[in-house]
Amino acid sequence: MNAPHPNAARVPLPRPLDTALAARFGKRYSTAAAICLHHGKDESSHAPAPPDAVVFAESTEEVAAIVALCREHRVPVIAFGAGTSLEGHLLAIHGGVSIDLSGMNQVLAIRPEDLDVTVQAGVTRKQLNAELHGTGIFFPIDPGADASLGGMAATRASGTNAVRYGTMRENVLGMTVVLADGRIIKTGGRARKSSAGYDLTRLLVGSEGTLGIITELTVRLYPIPEAISGAVCAFPDISAAVNTVIQVIQLGVPIARIELLDALALKAINRHSKTTLREAPTLFFEFHGSPNSIEEQARTVEELAAAHGGMDFDWATRPEDRSRLWQARHDAYYACLGLKPGARALTTDVCVPISRLADCIDETVTDIAASGLQAPLVGHVGDGNFHLLLLINPDNPAEVVDAQAFSNRLVERALRMEGTCTGEHGVGIGKQQYLALEHGEAALDVMRAIKHALDPDNLMNPGKILHEA
Amino acid sequence: MNAPHPNAARVPLPRPLDTALAARFGKRYSTAAAICLHHGKDESSHAPAPPDAVVFAESTEEVAAIVALCREHRVPVIAFGAGTSLEGHLLAIHGGVSIDLSGMNQVLAIRPEDLDVTVQAGVTRKQLNAELHGTGIFFPIDPGADASLGGMAATRASGTNAVRYGTMRENVLGMTVVLADGRIIKTGGRARKSSAGYDLTRLLVGSEGTLGIITELTVRLYPIPEAISGAVCAFPDISAAVNTVIQVIQLGVPIARIELLDALALKAINRHSKTTLREAPTLFFEFHGSPNSIEEQARTVEELAAAHGGMDFDWATRPEDRSRLWQARHDAYYACLGLKPGARALTTDVCVPISRLADCIDETVTDIAASGLQAPLVGHVGDGNFHLLLLINPDNPAEVVDAQAFSNRLVERALRMEGTCTGEHGVGIGKQQYLALEHGEAALDVMRAIKHALDPDNLMNPGKILHEA
Numbered sequence: 001m002n003a004p005h006p007n008a009a010r011v012p013l014p015r016p017l018d019t020a021l022a023a024r025f026g027k028r029y030s031t032a033a034a035i036c037l038h039h040g041k042d043e044s045s046h047a048p049a050p051p052d053a054v055v056f057a058e059s060t061e062e063v064a065a066i067v068a069l070c071r072e073h074r075v076p077v078i079a080f081g082a083g084t085s086l087e088g089h090l091l092a093i094h095g096g097v098s099i100d101l102s103g104m105n106q107v108l109a110i111r112p113e114d115l116d117v118t119v120q121a122g123v124t125r126k127q128l129n130a131e132l133h134g135t136g137i138f139f140p141i142d143p144g145a146d147a148s149l150g151g152m153a154a155t156r157a158s159g160t161n162a163v164r165y166g167t168m169r170e171n172v173l174g175m176t177v178v179l180a181d182g183r184i185i186k187t188g189g190r191a192r193k194s195s196a197g198y199d200l201t202r203l204l205v206g207s208e209g210t211l212g213i214i215t216e217l218t219v220r221l222y223p224i225p226e227a228i229s230g231a232v233c234a235f236p237d238i239s240a241a242v243n244t245v246i247q248v249i250q251l252g253v254p255i256a257r258i259e260l261l262d263a264l265a266l267k268a269i270n271r272h273s274k275t276t277l278r279e280a281p282t283l284f285f286e287f288h289g290s291p292n293s294i295e296e297q298a299r300t301v302e303e304l305a306a307a308h309g310g311m312d313f314d315w316a317t318r319p320e321d322r323s324r325l326w327q328a329r330h331d332a333y334y335a336c337l338g339l340k341p342g343a344r345a346l347t348t349d350v351c352v353p354i355s356r357l358a359d360c361i362d363e364t365v366t367d368i369a370a371s372g373l374q375a376p377l378v379g380h381v382g383d384g385n386f387h388l389l390l391l392i393n394p395d396n397p398a399e400v401v402d403a404q405a406f407s408n409r410l411v412e413r414a415l416r417m418e419g420t421c422t423g424e425h426g427v428g429i430g431k432q433q434y435l436a437l438e439h440g441e442a443a444l445d446v447m448r449a450i451k452h453a454l455d456p457d458n459l460m461n462p463g464k465i466l467h468e469a
Numbered sequence: 470m471n472a473p474h475p476n477a478a479r480v481p482l483p484r485p486l487d488t489a490l491a492a493r494f495g496k497r498y499s500t501a502a503a504i505c506l507h508h509g510k511d512e513s514s515h516a517p518a519p520p521d522a523v524v525f526a527e528s529t530e531e532v533a534a535i536v537a538l539c540r541e542h543r544v545p546v547i548a549f550g551a552g553t554s555l556e557g558h559l560l561a562i563h564g565g566v567s568i569d570l571s572g573m574n575q576v577l578a579i580r581p582e583d584l585d586v587t588v589q590a591g592v593t594r595k596q597l598n599a600e601l602h603g604t605g606i607f608f609p610i611d612p613g614a615d616a617s618l619g620g621m622a623a624t625r626a627s628g629t630n631a632v633r634y635g636t637m638r639e640n641v642l643g644m645t646v647v648l649a650d651g652r653i654i655k656t657g658g659r660a661r662k663s664s665a666g667y668d669l670t671r672l673l674v675g676s677e678g679t680l681g682i683i684t685e686l687t688v689r690l691y692p693i694p695e696a697i698s699g700a701v702c703a704f705p706d707i708s709a710a711v712n713t714v715i716q717v718i719q720l721g722v723p724i725a726r727i728e729l730l731d732a733l734a735l736k737a738i739n740r741h742s743k744t745t746l747r748e749a750p751t752l753f754f755e756f757h758g759s760p761n762s763i764e765e766q767a768r769t770v771e772e773l774a775a776a777h778g779g780m781d782f783d784w785a786t787r788p789e790d791r792s793r794l795w796q797a798r799h800d801a802y803y804a805c806l807g808l809k810p811g812a813r814a815l816t817t818d819v820c821v822p823i824s825r826l827a828d829c830i831d832e833t834v835t836d837i838a839a840s841g842l843q844a845p846l847v848g849h850v851g852d853g854n855f856h857l858l859l860l861i862n863p864d865n866p867a868e869v870v871d872a873q874a875f876s877n878r879l880v881e882r883a884l885r886m887e888g889t890c891t892g893e894h895g896v897g898i899g900k901q902q903y904l905a906l907e908h909g910e911a912a913l914d915v916m917r918a919i920k921h922a923l924d925p926d927n928l929m930n931p932g933k934i935l936h937e938a
Contacts, residue, residue, distance in 0.1 A: 113719060113824040156664040167662050169671070170639055185912040191820040192852045193636050194889035195625040195675055196907055197896055197934055198916045202638070202671030206664055223721035250582060252692035254723070292761050351660040355582040383661045420663035427666055438665055443654040446923065447667045453922035454915065465666055 051092035068182030081148030087428025121150025155426035156206030163382030225288035231315035257286035272335030350414035351423030385423035520561035537651030550617030556897025590619025625675030632851030694757035700784035726755035741804030819883035820892030854892035
């Protein structure tokens with residue numbers, strides 16, 4: 001949407017580089033159009049931009065070798081995990097080599113006694129939890145898509161569980177990273193805390209492959225709660241639902257998930273899943289703890305919801321009942337797309353301080369109504385983060401312009417309320433235009449200085465986060 | 470201890486700088502020896518290194534002006550908060566101007582509804598909690614000393630509550646920072662999460678004034694728990710205590726504090742406070758939650774402790790009883806110093822993965838016995854972090870050498886166990902020698918590149934964290 005630079009004029013790699021990669025990687029090196037196209041598009045509405053070649057890497061040393069070779073020839077490198085980014089992070093807008101890490105999918109060490117695990121970057125979150133089955137511990141971060149952990153770290157992802165368990169920012173303990181010059185570093189470690197120098201781990205988490213390529217990472221795990229329950233409650237209007245959320249957070253209820261869907265999202269779900277849920281703003285809750293604790297939490301939340309006009313409060317502790325309650329939330333994305341066949345979604349991602357959440361959503365709902373756009377709302381409201389799925393027909397330029405203008409107004413509104421343009425999706429190419437307003441030029445200069453210090457030739461996923469080409 | 474570079478040959482500032490600072494700051498500018506000495510020593514055993522002048526700043530703009538003036542004359546600047554650093558962070562080892570931020574002690578905005586607060590960097594943690602009195606919320610991070618929040622952010626401090634509430638890394642949401650060129654940036658914001666570009670907040674937290682001077686910060690607050698209780702339990706040996714801790718953490722008990730003191734520390738406390746506690750390894754616990762939850766937590770912990778031979782388990786919910794139980798822990802530092810009149814303490818600070826904690830402490834206890842040093846142990850063992858207070862007579866060179874050799878062995882042991890040389894005190898000048906072993910030269914090069922990019926003239930607290938002068 002934001003004038004991506006599709007690499008339409010794909011050019012062959014410099015012959016010596018092509019020869020060297022082919023010699024070293026054989027069938028794991030490809031310049032086939034279909035493979036390059038697959039590696040040049042993500043789940044966003046940004047136009048694809050295929051790389052000039054793809055290498056399927058199998059080790060940190062291979063990634064380092066590819067980066068070093070590409071650097072010799074001044075060719076960009078772009079890491080590819082599961083392809084689920086939402087802001088064009090993996091588009092080869094300046095051409096170059098896509099390094100596919102999906103084959104680096106080994107879980108290297110599970111350490112239940114330390115509640116941590118070391119994985120290769122291509123391991124996906126569902127794969128990780130499958131491998132943890134039976135250990136009594138789990139990895140809670142759930143961005144919806146079955147993303148790779150390397151990609152989740154690179155975009156500082158979070159999702160529905162962040163209100164209790166934090167984001168990738170809080171949960172990555174250490175990483176192995178290939179630098180622009182092909183050197184390999186280890187950042188952080190396995191200690192739960194450290195004051196030993198600059199926090200390179202946190203600098204690289206969220207750097208979207210522009211400072212280095214994450215090849216391995218150690219993340220925190222958590223004991224599976226003794227008991228889990230879910231609840232759903234409809235509200236007369238969005239403000240009532242949001243004010244319930246605010247009170248739950250302010251009381252310090254250790255809630256694990258608290259999600260908001262608006263009436264349009266519920267309508268989409270009823271259509272999609274043949275359910276008969278009330279088509280009203282609805283909160284979905286999940287409680288983790290001891291049996292006593294989750295009952296106490298649910299009772300507190302039910303009382304707060306009732307005080308705000310909550311209706312049809314329904315809670316469930318049995319896994320099958322919980323699944324039933326949460327199925328609607330999980331179906332939301334595809335159900336919403338189904339509201340407008342053939343549409344693509346421009347997904348917004350603002351996050352504001354929770355005291356401003358009701359205002360921000362109120363103004364936004366008024367704006368949607370005035371704009372005539374179809375835009376169901378789903379949100380991780382416990383963190384002040386919510387998404388609108390702006391359903392647009394990509395062949396209708398007026399609609400695309402309207403959606404972009406709406407998105408601009410939403411971001412400006414969130415920034416006025418001391419929020420951020422992106423709570424969890426990242427900058428990629430889609431949010432760059434807002435960074436100066438959010439951070440100021442001096443802070444952006446600091447980011448540029450760091451980028452230049454670590455990647456002087458601008459070959460690591462160039463054109464992402466920062467404008468410089 | 471580690472060959473600090475005392476600024477013995479204090480030199481007058483360049484006359485134009487002296488004149489400019491005197492003209493602008495009047496009585497808030499001083500070159501008096503006593504004032505400079507006060508600003509050139511911290512709570513560590515490192516020899517003092519006074520700055521050449523001190524300016525008492527009252528605003529971010531003043532800090533920016535001082536930094537810009539000093540830069541014109543290539544004179545170092547060093548931020549000073551409460552003077553409680555433990556690794557020589559504030560020593561003017563290359564001379565320069567100390568910028569005293571203690572007068573920047575305004576709490577700028579308390580926002581109970583968002584559970585955050587914005588303060589000037591000179592606000593101390595006790596002052597903040599005093600100002601929060603009656604709001605129902607509190608700031609949990611407690612490094613022992615009544616440090617300034619700016620200093621705590623700069624050293625990535627934590628303390629007894631970190632096992633539940635995290636460290637400054639997790640709790641700083643945003644900052645105002647003066648850069649080496651005198652420009653002012655804002656990092657982060659007030660949203661609970663963001664993926665909007667490089668995480669400058671986390672890069673600056675723990676940077677010890679070497680990349681910029683923190684002048685304001687926004688930190689997270691927490692609801693005061695509905696109920697709090699404390700407990701104390703003695704153990705037949707350290708392993709039994711540590712193994713209890715490990716099980717408590719692995720079970721996911723949401724404990725707020727879990728502290729270990731060894732038999733020598735208990736002996737020191739009995740002497741210091743005229744108590745008759747059992748002189749055995751002892752765990753101190755604190756539980757936060759609902760009345761049901763804290764009872765449940767205490768019962769779980771009591772059972773685990775009993776299974777490891779725990780004795781005299783004593784728990785208390787009334788504030789006065791809780792204070793009585795915890796008083797011993799709070800007295801520990803000065804009580805331990807009292808074991809050896811005239812001694813200074815070289816305080817170690819390793820942190821290891823919890824599965825290695827029992828081994829690490831076992832080997833360390835054996836090493837202490839063999840070394841003949843007096844070294845009581847106190848630890849935030851829920852995080853795998855523990856301190857030894859090596860009591861040394863600074864006039865006895867052999868003892869100083871022995872203590873340093875012991876400290877080296879301890880750090881090497883912790884690093885072998887995938888730990889860190891400093892869990893919460895920071896690097897300063899005292900831990901520099903271990904960084905290459907902990908991070909590797911390539912990662913240190915990245916830190917140096919960042920330092921050079923943001924402070925090309927090396928004027929921001931030079932000689933700290935990284936060796937470069």
